[in-house]
Amino acid sequence: AEALRLVQVSKTYGTGDNPVRALDDVSLSLAAGTFTAIMGPSGSGKSTFLQCAAGLDQPTAGRVFIDGAELTGGSETALTKFRRQRIGFIFQQFNLLPTLTVLQNVTLPLRLAGKRADRKRAIAILERVGLGDRIGHRPAELSGGQQQRVAIARALVTNPSAIFADEPTGALDSRSARTVLSLLAEAVREFGQTVVMVTHDPVAASYADSVIFLADGRIAGSLDRPTAETVA
Numbered sequence: 001a002e003a004l005r006l007v008q009v010s011k012t013y014g015t016g017d018n019p020v021r022a023l024d025d026v027s028l029s030l031a032a033g034t035f036t037a038i039m040g041p042s043g044s045g046k047s048t049f050l051q052c053a054a055g056l057d058q059p060t061a062g063r064v065f066i067d068g069a070e071l072t073g074g075s076e077t078a079l080t081k082f083r084r085q086r087i088g089f090i091f092q093q094f095n096l097l098p099t100l101t102v103l104q105n106v107t108l109p110l111r112l113a114g115k116r117a118d119r120k121r122a123i124a125i126l127e128r129v130g131l132g133d134r135i136g137h138r139p140a141e142l143s144g145g146q147q148q149r150v151a152i153a154r155a156l157v158t159n160p161s162a163i164f165a166d167e168p169t170g171a172l173d174s175r176s177a178r179t180v181l182s183l184l185a186e187a188v189r190e191f192g193q194t195v196v197m198v199t200h201d202p203v204a205a206s207y208a209d210s211v212i213f214l215a216d217g218r219i220a221g222s223l224d225r226p227t228a229e230t231v232a
């Protein structure tokens with residue numbers, strides 16, 4: 001099945017004399033249960049791609065579908081509801097809520113999606129990412145790598161159609177980065193998750209099934225079964 005589909009998506013920032021065309025007629029289809037890395041130079045449109053693909057921003061033109069459901073063209077309310085129920089996010093700076101415990105951070109997406117705050121499920125996923133003994137801690141009491149593992153658990157808890165990760169290892173040392181990447185790869189292999197990850201790190205990209213390269217807002221190429229050497 002197809003998890004993500006972009007049809008001729010363009011995004012222009014600003015109007016008038018100096019509009020910036022950050023995405024220029026991008027079309028692609030990603031199968032469910034795949035791990036895709038998005039790479040490209042600074043300013044090539046990676047963040048804009050992620051924002052549009054994940055329904056965090058609306059493209060100027062074109063259509064985006066997740067699991068066959070269209071994200072584009074609807075109301076902001078409908079899009080927010082869709083995001084909460086069907087999409088997971090992982091950010092470079094973790095974005096955990098500092099006043100909530102680890103367990104509360106992980107059950108929050110279930111509440112926001114209008115689902116039961118299933119403690120058992122949240123704890124099972126936290127155990128899976130190696131944090132079963134940290135559920136009552138606050139984020140500030142954890143290392144960066146541990147915080148990102150909480151963020152992975154939070155992204156997985158609603159069993160979303162797709163998970164979008166923006167430089168998830170950008171703030172981590174290389175050992176924590178490898179742990180986080182292994183967990184993402186495992187979510188894909190063992191749970192059939194679909195992960196789309198923006199990264200500039202060839203080692204991170206080597207955990208993906210394929211890499212899509214952006215340049216000047218367009219798809220400039222792609223590579224299956226990447227290694228750190230072939231990507232760099």
Ligand code: ADP
Binds near residue numbers: 043048
């Ligand atoms: P990347 O993530 O690859 O660095 P971006 O998607 O952030 O690329 O940016 C692509 C282009 O769009 C760049 O030229 C950038 O300056 C421009 N851009 C990004 N966001 C905005 C914005 N909010 N307003 C105006 N221009 C923007």
Ligand code: ADP
Binds near residue numbers: 121124128156186
């Ligand atoms: P089961 O696989 O029998 O549902 P588990 O104890 O393995 O039971 O997991 C409990 C729940 O948490 C399951 O619904 C599972 O889908 C989810 N889960 C656990 N770990 C992950 C993971 N790494 N990725 C996605 N979902 C996970």
